[in-house]
Amino acid sequence: MPINGLFNRTVGVLNKVLDLRHRNQQVISSNLANIDTPGYTPARLRFEEDLQQALESPNQAASPLHPNHFAIGGGSLEQVSGRIEHLVTNSGLGDQNGVNLDQEMVAQAENQLYYEAATTMLNKKLGLLKYIVQSDR
Amino acid sequence: MKSIDIVNVNLPSPTAPQKTEKQGGGFADQLKSAINNVSETQANADRAVEQLHSGQGGSLHEVMIALEKADISMRLFVQLRNKAVDAYQEIMRMSV
Amino acid sequence: MDVFTSLQISSSALSAQRTRLNVISSNLANVGTTRTPEGGPYRKRQVVFQSTNEDFAQHLDNAKKQGIQGVKVSEIRVSQAPPRTVYEPGHPDADENGMVSLPAIDTMAEMVDMMNATRNYEANASAIQATKRMALKALEIGR
Numbered sequence: 001m002p003i004n005g006l007f008n009r010t011v012g013v014l015n016k017v018l019d020l021r022h023r024n025q026q027v028i029s030s031n032l033a034n035i036d037t038p039g040y041t042p043a044r045l046r047f048e049e050d051l052q053q054a055l056e057s058p059n060q061a062a063s064p065l066h067p068n069h070f071a072i073g074g075g076s077l078e079q080v081s082g083r084i085e086h087l088v089t090n091s092g093l094g095d096q097n098g099v100n101l102d103q104e105m106v107a108q109a110e111n112q113l114y115y116e117a118a119t120t121m122l123n124k125k126l127g128l129l130k131y132i133v134q135s136d137r
Numbered sequence: 138m139k140s141i142d143i144v145n146v147n148l149p150s151p152t153a154p155q156k157t158e159k160q161g162g163g164f165a166d167q168l169k170s171a172i173n174n175v176s177e178t179q180a181n182a183d184r185a186v187e188q189l190h191s192g193q194g195g196s197l198h199e200v201m202i203a204l205e206k207a208d209i210s211m212r213l214f215v216q217l218r219n220k221a222v223d224a225y226q227e228i229m230r231m232s233v
Numbered sequence: 234m235d236v237f238t239s240l241q242i243s244s245s246a247l248s249a250q251r252t253r254l255n256v257i258s259s260n261l262a263n264v265g266t267t268r269t270p271e272g273g274p275y276r277k278r279q280v281v282f283q284s285t286n287e288d289f290a291q292h293l294d295n296a297k298k299q300g301i302q303g304v305k306v307s308e309i310r311v312s313q314a315p316p317r318t319v320y321e322p323g324h325p326d327a328d329e330n331g332m333v334s335l336p337a338i339d340t341m342a343e344m345v346d347m348m349n350a351t352r353n354y355e356a357n358a359s360a361i362q363a364t365k366r367m368a369l370k371a372l373e374i375g376r
Binding site: 018021022023025026027028029030032033034035036037038040043045084086101104105108109111112115116119122123126127 | 235238239242243245246249250253281282283284300301302303304349352353356357359360363364366367370371373374375376
């Protein structure tokens, strides 16, 4: 019996979310590291819309057959990898460094919260599966 | 004549087997409703988790409660199934 | 491997901010220095930051490399601002007019810079904490 039949899509979603949030933390760390670098534009990893699309239309492949066709609808879940978006601020101050410490700290806290939420939910689901598998009758 | 009446009174009435069937049906109904409950709460919990993480709203506490409900209803169902299997085995063990 | 990339980014920032703090301390310590090995009064030093990914570039492929950069001090620039002159005839280094050339260092500006460096150091330390917490949480999956 293939073991993957036990784990439904939600476990895959949580896995993907953990991956993306981890990468987001790297991006935020980079922003904080370059908080004094002249000319640096802070980045953020955007993936929630991509994830939503992939969940709503899971059967459409992201790569179309004809090179002139655009892929419409969501891709499969594994292909969601998030987009780096640069937050351009035109404040015109001094060294053109756009990193805002408060925004980065809030983004970091939010990211961490969602990461821990995802691990907790994953634990609950896996724990339930273990209980079912282990109940002795 | 009177003895026949007494014998008639002592015989179990024809409606009695239906009553035991209804009791057995009661447990089967419980089992069925537990199965439906399990699949419904699981689907709810999965949907809540996916919505939370794809940015479509839902709050952390709602998702955690939904997950807990799915967890409890699954455990209840497993226990009911165990009891049903036990009861079946008990009956099979009875020597006729 | 990715956890250590994140930690390396933040640690590069900690080193850079610490270098900046050292430079500020040097500026503050030498606010009245009139004699230096290269001659003349002390000149203010300033760090210049630059983003870099040379420490961990081999761990990331190109698609992920955008947006993930550490920082390093590319140079410690010596200020070319003219020294300020103060009238103090009794000073050993006073010239024939009694004017002494002192370093053009504004103590208040240096103090503010130091507070900035400290705050940014703390921000990067918190990034390390966040990364470490996430890694520990991941280790608890399934336990």
